[in-house]
Amino acid sequence: MNMVLLTQNVSRRFKDIEALKGVSLDVAAGEKVALLGHNGAGKTTLFRVILGFLRADDGHVCINGQPPGSRLARRDVSYLPEAVAFPKMLTGREIVSFYAKLKNADADEVGSALEKVDLAEAADRRCGGYSKGMRQRLGLAQAIVGNPKLMLLDEPTSGLDPISRQRFYELIGEIAGRGTAVLLSSHGLSELELKTDRVAILRKGEVVANGSLAELQRSANLPIRIRVRSNSDHVESVHSRLGGERVNGESVEFDCPRPDKMDRLSVISQLGKAVSDVDISSPSLDEVYRYFSSDDADRGDAT
Amino acid sequence: MSAVLTIAGTEIRIGVRNRWVLLASIILLVFALLLALLGSAPSGATKADSLSVVVASLSTLSVYLVPLIALLLSFDAIAGEIDRGTLQLTLATPVSRGQVLFGKFVGHVVVLSLAVVLGYGVAGAIVFAAAQNTGMDGIFDLARVISTSLALGATFVAIGYVASVSVRQTGTAAALAVAIWLFTVVLYDLALLGGLLASADGFFAKTLFPYLLVINPADAFRVFNMAAIDAAASTGLAAGGNAMPFLPQLAIISPFVWMVIALGLSTAILRRVQP
Structure with missing residues (x-):
C-alpha cells in the first residue's frame, strides 16, 4: 500500500x-x-x-x-x-x-x-x-x-x-x-x-x-450481557439457576463470556415457561473504548 | 513574494476594518492641530514659515506618539496568533517563517503610513490653508517629518516583533511593548540628562553623549529633524546638535540600523518558536 x-x-x-x-x-x-x-x-x-x-x-x-x-x-x-x-x-x-x-x-x-x-x-x-x-x-x-x-x-x-x-x-x-x-x-x-x-x-x-x-x-473480548425476563412466580428459581442480578422483580441480568454464549442460551431454553423473553446486548463502542483507554484494564494485544 | 504580499494584504485589511487606521489618524491629527494652535503665537512674531514651525512641533510629537502607535500595532503580531491558534495553521502551509514576519512587517508599516500621512497630512493642509506666510519650504519640511516618522515607526514595528516572538501570551507581549516605549522614549532621555547634569563639561558630555543620543532611534530621529529645521538651538536635548562630532544628518541612519537588527532578531527567534 x-x-x-x-x-x-x-x-x-x-x-x-x-x-x-x-x-x-x-x-x-x-x-x-x-x-x-x-x-x-x-x-x-x-x-x-x-x-x-x-x-x-x-x-x-x-x-x-x-x-x-x-x-x-x-x-x-x-x-x-x-x-x-x-x-x-x-x-x-x-x-x-x-x-x-x-x-x-x-x-x-x-x-x-x-x-x-x-x-x-x-x-x-x-x-x-x-x-x-x-x-x-x-x-x-x-x-x-x-x-x-x-x-x-x-x-x-x-x-x-x-x-x-x-x-x-x-x-x-x-x-x-x-x-x-x-x-x-x-x-x-x-x-x-x-x-x-x-x-x-x-x-x-x-x-x-x-x-x-x-x-x-x-480483541477486547468483553462479555456480552444477557437479560432474561421471567415473572414474579418464577424469578427466584430462574435467578438460582442462572446467577447474576435480579432487576425489577421480574428479570435476571448477567454477563457472559462470548465463548459460553450458546451454552448459557441452552440452559435458558431448558427453563421452559419460566422464561418469557431474552435480550442479548453486545458491549457498546463506549465500553470497548473504555476498555482500551482506562488505566487499570487488563488488555490483550489488539494490534 | 506572493506569500509576503498575501500576508501584508490581510494585515492591511484587518488594520483598516478594525478602525486602527482611523483611530491612529485621529489621535495624530488632534495632537498635531493642538500643537499648531499653540505654535501659532510665536510664529506670528517671526519671519519663519508657519508650516515649518508646526513641523518642528510635529517632530517632537512623533518621538512620543509614533513609536507608541507602532508598538501597539505590532506587539500582538506573533503572540496573538499563538494565542488564537492561527499561527499553527499558517506555519503548516509551505510559507517560511521569514516570509510570515516580513509580510506582517510590510502590512503593519502600510497601516502606520496611512495613519501618519492622513493625520499629519490633514493637519498640515489645515495650517497651510489657514496661515498667511506659508510656501514650498513648509511643504518640504512636512514631507520630511512624515517620511522620517514612517522610518521611526517601521523601526518600532520591528522592535515590537521582538517582544511578540519572545513570549507566548498577548498580555505579556503588551507589557513588554509598553516597557520598551517607556525606556526608549522617556527613561533613556532622563538618564542622559542626569549624566549631563552630573558632568556638564566632562568626558560624558563632550565625547559619549552625542553617540549615546543617536544610538536611541527616537533621539536620532529628533536630532535629524531638528538639525534639518535649523531650530535645534531652541529645543532641549537636540541643543547638543550644534556640537556634534558628526554630521547631525547622519543620525537618521540609526533607526534603519535598528530596523534591520530587530527584523533579523525577531526572525531568528520565530524560527525557534513552537506554534
Whole structure:
C-alpha cells in the first residue's frame, strides 16, 4: 500500500512527562484513520510532531517520503487545529482565500471548498458573527483547499450538531475517496459512528490498539450481557439457576463470556415457561473504548 | 513574494476594518492641530514659515506618539496568533517563517503610513490653508517629518516583533511593548540628562553623549529633524546638535540600523518558536 504517513517508534518527552512512547502509526492514501484517546493521551503532540512543530526525541516520521516540517512535506499536509479563532474582521471567503494563496492553490478552489462545507451563503459575512459550528466548518474549508495528500484534523467534530457531524463524515469520505489520507482525532468511539476505516487508541502516549472497529471489538473480548425476563412466580428459581442480578422483580441480568454464549442460551431454553423473553446486548463502542483507554484494564494485544 | 504580499494584504485589511487606521489618524491629527494652535503665537512674531514651525512641533510629537502607535500595532503580531491558534495553521502551509514576519512587517508599516500621512497630512493642509506666510519650504519640511516618522515607526514595528516572538501570551507581549516605549522614549532621555547634569563639561558630555543620543532611534530621529529645521538651538536635548562630532544628518541612519537588527532578531527567534 502507498503509505502517505509513516511514523515509527516516535517518542517525545516534556521534562518528566513522556508524551509519546514508541508510537508507530501509518496511514495509507485514501485511508481514514481515527486517533482516539483521553485529553493528554498524546494526540495533539503526535500531530505537532507530524507537522514538524515539535522534534521527536526518537523514532522516524515521514510524509510522502519527506521529513516533517520540510517545505515539500508542508505542501502535502493540511491541518485543522483543535481550537482556532480566525480574525473576526475577515469574511469566510477572505480567510479561505488567504490559506489557499499560501498553499498556492487555485482561486477557484475557494468557492467550491466553501460550498462543500455549506458556507457558500455566509461566505461574504465577517466570521466574527459565525456560530461555533460554522467556524469549525470554515476551518475544514481551509483544510480542504490545496488538494492535500494528508489531512490532519484535531477533534474536528467537537461543537458540531449531529446533522453537521454526519455531513462532516460524508465530506471526509469524499476527500479520502480522491486519495487523501485522513488522520483525525476524537474523544470517543461512539462519536465516530463507524465512519473511519481504522481506529488507533492512544493511552498515556502509547498506541494500545490499532485496527478496524470489528477487530477492536473482537480483541477486547468483553462479555456480552444477557437479560432474561421471567415473572414474579418464577424469578427466584430462574435467578438460582442462572446467577447474576435480579432487576425489577421480574428479570435476571448477567454477563457472559462470548465463548459460553450458546451454552448459557441452552440452559435458558431448558427453563421452559419460566422464561418469557431474552435480550442479548453486545458491549457498546463506549465500553470497548473504555476498555482500551482506562488505566487499570487488563488488555490483550489488539494490534 | 506572493506569500509576503498575501500576508501584508490581510494585515492591511484587518488594520483598516478594525478602525486602527482611523483611530491612529485621529489621535495624530488632534495632537498635531493642538500643537499648531499653540505654535501659532510665536510664529506670528517671526519671519519663519508657519508650516515649518508646526513641523518642528510635529517632530517632537512623533518621538512620543509614533513609536507608541507602532508598538501597539505590532506587539500582538506573533503572540496573538499563538494565542488564537492561527499561527499553527499558517506555519503548516509551505510559507517560511521569514516570509510570515516580513509580510506582517510590510502590512503593519502600510497601516502606520496611512495613519501618519492622513493625520499629519490633514493637519498640515489645515495650517497651510489657514496661515498667511506659508510656501514650498513648509511643504518640504512636512514631507520630511512624515517620511522620517514612517522610518521611526517601521523601526518600532520591528522592535515590537521582538517582544511578540519572545513570549507566548498577548498580555505579556503588551507589557513588554509598553516597557520598551517607556525606556526608549522617556527613561533613556532622563538618564542622559542626569549624566549631563552630573558632568556638564566632562568626558560624558563632550565625547559619549552625542553617540549615546543617536544610538536611541527616537533621539536620532529628533536630532535629524531638528538639525534639518535649523531650530535645534531652541529645543532641549537636540541643543547638543550644534556640537556634534558628526554630521547631525547622519543620525537618521540609526533607526534603519535598528530596523534591520530587530527584523533579523525577531526572525531568528520565530524560527525557534513552537506554534
